[in-house]
Amino acid sequence: MSPRHILVVNVQGHGHVYPSLGVVGELARRGHRISYLTGPAFAEEVTAAGATVVPYKSEFDEFHVPDVVGREDAETQLHLVYVRENRAILRAAEEALRDDPPDLVAYDVMPFLAGRLLAKHWNRPAVRFNGGFAENEHYSMFEALWASHGHRHPADVEVVHTVLVDLLAEYGIDTPVKQFWREIEDLNIIHLPKSYQIAPETFDERFVFAGPNFGGRTKDAHWQPRRPGAPVLLVSLGTLFNEHPDFFRTCAKAFADTPWEVVMAIGRYLDPETLGPLPPNVEAKAWVPFHAVLEHATVCLIQGTTGATMEAMDMGVPVVVMPHFATEAVPFAQRTVELGLGYELPSDRIDPSGVRAIVERLAADTAVKQRVLRMQRDVRESGGSDRGADEIEAYMTRCGL
Known part of the structure; x- marks a missing residue:
């Protein structure tokens, strides 16, 4: 297919950036132009994968999660910083690509608010990357994570709900927050084997379990035990x-x-x-x-x-x-x-x-x-980077790109 301009939207985090680099590198190898939005700490790895870095300043540069989790208002503060992080990503992408919009938006699950709103902003198809469990009508990773913290859905926290409604309204969206949160893209690349997924039998053809990518590995790294044969x-x-x-x-x-x-x-x-x-x-x-x-x-x-x-x-x-x-x-x-x-x-x-x-x-x-x-x-045997790139190219073809 003809080369396309793909924007990858991600947060600044090892567990989110590294799983995507294999697919990104393979798409770049096939001639696609990749703009990759993440924090400057990952510029070297993203550039090595063949993408152009679009940097943003993460809210978590100053917001240290372990200092907050024990506070009485932790639920509100953690939800709000998540929204602020997505807003920072939105503004950075809109500014950097104002005159060069992408043909496709691929976004990691964590900045999904930014990813989906950018796709809406440019009227482009979107793909979701997920390095954790996939989400559908039967299972929600977000809800499992909130439950592990003892937190409610952001839409059930009044001050957070107000901020989210205002953010969606900026992009002409009046869908209820919970409904917007649970909407599923037509293509989801999951960086896990399907056998590890919770409730795997409930996931249809929209979900491609391509398995993990280890693009963040340092190829020349070596380590040897001091005593051969030691556990x-x-x-x-x-x-x-x-x-x-x-x-x-x-x-x-x-x-x-x-x-x-x-x-x-x-x-x-x-x-x-x-x-x-x-x-x-x-x-x-x-x-x-x-x-x-x-x-x-x-x-x-x-x-x-x-x-x-x-x-x-x-x-x-x-x-x-x-x-x-x-x-x-x-x-x-x-x-x-x-x-x-x-x-x-x-x-x-x-x-x-x-x-x-x-x-x-x-x-x-x-x-x-x-x-x-x-x-x-x-x-x-999940397919890895090649399978992920194949599915994204096929999806772009189906979308008429």
Whole structure:
């Protein structure tokens, strides 16, 4: 088909940008011109995928979610910052592409307000990318996440509802907020295998489970255990809810004087020096090449969000999930345990003996390992970047582009 101009709309977040880069890179390789809206922190990765960066300033540069989740007005503040983030994305896209509108808008599920309103603004077809669970009339990931926080739908919070009604009205939309929220695009690219999806049998041909893309991987990254053949544990709390030095100290203490090698990715907010002296078989770094460590890992201990989980599944590594520090991980951690791909570490067992016991039990569980290997097959046979690009091109053809 003839090359088209595609706008990809995303937030500034590893778990949202990285899953899309494979499809974006493949579309760019096929000659399409990609404008990719995200935060400047991802400019290098987006450019490497063959897209042109359209930057915006994220509200989360100054809004630190862990500082807010425990507040009495957390529900209102978290909903409002979400709307402000979408508004910032809207304004950046409209300004940057005022004289160069796209032929198609592809948007990540998190900035879906901005994505759908931009498609309305330019009267263009839209595609939704989703690195988490797909949503339809039977299942809502948003509602599951709100429930994990104990929050209501934004439309049920009066001040938030007013802001949303005003935002939709700017674009000539008078659809009730809840109805607008649940409307489904004609094409949805899901960066998960269908076997991992909740209620997979309820999703029709509008949903393409292309599986995860690992476009954010650093190709020349390497990691080797110091002792060949040693069992390896990779520990990560992700990029946001990771300021828990006591937890990392617990993991270090759990495996001191054992054959295990422990690699802890502690994030950019936590200084490794605050952990104090570590056993010689334990290392702590702000960042590690996840897949390079997973090549050697026996078990992975994570919050349970889909990005890290899919990385582990792709490498055939069982997981211990503990979403206690990040309630947004709860629905995904629950699904992982439900499918028998790992264990959950109970909150009352986060102590050296509890951590070590569950990790060693999982390492010895051959039934879990077999299920993980079946999920690895599903991940690798979902079609990935090529399938995602094929479906988007076919959709543009159906739309007359």
